[in-house]
Amino acid sequence: MALLNSEKLKKIKHQASSALNRVIDQHVNLAVTGLSRSGKTAFITSLINQLINENSDSKLAFFDVVHQGRFIAAKRVPQKHFHIARFDYDGAIAMLEKTQPSWPEPTAGISEIRIAIRYRPKNSLLKYFDEMATLYLDITDYPGEWLLDLPLLNQTFEEWSQQMYQLLQQQPRKQYAQDFIAKVQQLDPFQSADEELLKTLSEEYTQLLHYFREELGLSVIQPGRFILPGGLANAPILQFFPYLNFTDIDANAYQNATDDSLIGMLRARFVEYKERVVRKFYQQHFLRFDRQIVLADCLTPLNKGIESFADLELAINLILESYNYGKSSILSRLFSSKIDKLLFAATKADHVTPEQHENLSALLNQLVFQPKQKLSFDNLTMKTLSIAGIKATSSGKAQYQGNSLPVIKGVKLNDQQPLTLFPGLVPSQLPDQDYWQNNHFNFVEFAPQVKTNPCQPLPHIRMDQVLQFLLGDKMK
Ligand SMILES: Nc1nc2c(ncn2[C@@H]2O[C@H](COP(=O)(O)OP(=O)(O)OP(=O)(O)O)[C@@H](O)[C@H]2O)c(=O)[nH]1
Ligand SMILES: [Mg+2]
Known part of the structure; x- marks a missing residue:
């Protein structure tokens, strides 16, 4: 009996201490990268905006902590590293909330911002200590060009x-x-x-x-x-x-x-x-990242043509080198990184009609997973998604020569005129000669949508799936 009791006690102590640890040890260093103009600033702005404006109208159905009603609130708190530039969230939001909204300015170099997210853990054991838990999220924005130097x-x-x-x-x-x-x-x-x-x-x-x-x-x-x-x-x-x-x-x-x-x-x-x-x-930055998202604009290269697309393929190959932990890899010999989740996201998905989204993800998947087979990514969970950090278009149908065609609608960035178009087909496989000869992808830049209610989170595509993949397991 005494033995049983002490064992039971031990078990409870263990459960309690791991629950406590979990509450104390809630911290994620999230790195966001991608080549210039790939959509890093728009992505980070949206991610923060979704979290701090989370309310009954938000569209984060695939983010479990929200879906299960455990999300309490998120707010910005002072960043951890004072020597790194602050990510200019307010500047970006000010541009997006103008009467005639515009995209945030291009950025150069590295910047950082910290968010504290309050939530209710699933495990009821925690109620003995504290009903709430906090996840500190440090987000770092850095140019993908730096990864290409590895x-x-x-x-x-x-x-x-x-x-x-x-x-x-x-x-x-x-x-x-x-x-x-x-x-x-x-x-x-x-x-x-x-x-x-x-x-x-x-x-x-x-x-x-x-x-x-x-x-x-x-x-x-x-x-x-x-x-x-x-x-x-x-x-x-x-x-x-x-x-x-x-x-x-x-x-x-x-x-x-x-x-x-x-x-x-x-x-x-x-x-x-x-x-x-x-x-x-x-040494200074990469080694402290826990999770990484690499943003890739696959649509601009599709629009520019075969050579631009081939170059994107080569760049993704080079970027993957940074996560290749195989014995002969550069990283494992020089450093030991702790990144355990890597998300590749095809950005600006609002530039294609919704039925093409699957193709866009499949295309990125091919770009990423072909080289992956040759490399070793033990202990690294990878995923690909097609997303829009800030959705600038709406989708619908239009009649063309008696047929109903899927279309996107938006306001053109250059002349602020409304435009409805079918931008073209996205190949689900790496495009072959036939694709380049018979297809033309029409990439038109759109202005961000006018925000009618400032408390409303920014419109997006699949940011909830991004949050679930990157943070879901830390907010159980
Ligand atoms: N339609 C649409 N356009 C986007 C989206 N994200 C970015 N863009 C467009 O892409 C441009 C570049 O986006 P940024 O977020 O500034 O990209 P960045 O990677 O931070 O660029 P640099 O700071 O120059 O490295 C924007 O000015 C928009 O025109 C999106 O989700 N939807
Ligand atoms: Mg930027």
Whole structure:
């Protein structure tokens, strides 16, 4: 009897302490990334907005804690790291709530915001301690371009240069890179380093990268900081470029080249970039993230064409490297990350008609899961979804030549005119030649919808599923 009692007591103590721990230990570091213009700011703004405006009208049916009536309230609290810029939620909301709403401004670099979410845990045992529990959610916004730099850590200057040369020689980059390639090929690698020349040529290389990203809609931009320099603008650490003539260089002479020769200085700056910029980011930030969402705008590349889409595919491959924990992976050798859930989300789903959403998720799924098979993602749960952080259109049907067609309706961003359109078909598989020849995806930018009631959460698509995947298990 005494034994039974002590065992029972032990069990109760154990249950009580794990429940208590759970209450105390409620904290998630959520990282949000994606290439520039992929929708990070809109996504984070919406996520916070859904949480702090949660009420009977909110549309979070798939978020269990809300669906089960256990959600109490959420509010912003001061962020944890004072040296990191604050995510400008108020600025973004002010833009979206104007009489003529506009999208939040582009952002550069990293920012952070903290939300405290109060809820009632499912486990009734907790009523002995406290009826409520709090989940502290730290959200970090950082550019996806920084993730694309990770493979550099595994490369020598020579290897990286050769890889960049290969990319620059393929269309559509080739057409715009000819001039730059010719200038670099004329250089004598062993001439003494001329800092002005390095500065001018690295600026030219940076302009090319901007053109690739912004005009051609390409995704593989290396080094990422060249287009998002933050506090490093004009620093010599960003003044290098790939050397494009390695096949003609004497290997010994290259090895022995000192840092005051042109090639030596390029190499030294590349090494410094890897150490002080790339490695530092992983050490300072990446290692503290628990959960990650990668936003991908798949629709703009579909609209731009086959080359832009192929580049997105390559970029997703490179990004996945960061989560590949296999023995030979870069990360497992250099760092040990604790990310246990990774969500890939195809953003701006409100740009396609609802019956295409499934295709959009399937397409992203293919982009992500093909490379995944070659890598090792033990202990990592992954999911793909198609979402809209801030829904700017409504969907309906229109009559066209006697047929009823699905359409989206919105207000065009450029001239504020109403527009109804069928934007096109999204392939459910990686698009083949046939798709590119016979389909044209029409991506028109829409203005955010006018908000009639400021207390109403922002309209969205599947943000509740995002919340459930990323936080559901922490709010049981
Ligand atoms: N229709 C629609 N458009 C969106 C949505 N999210 C983003 N956009 C569009 O995409 C643009 C870029 O969105 P941002 O949220 O600023 O993207 P970002 O990733 O933060 O961009 P950077 O700060 O430049 O890196 C916006 O200005 C909108 O035009 C969405 O959910 N629906
Ligand atoms: Mg942004």
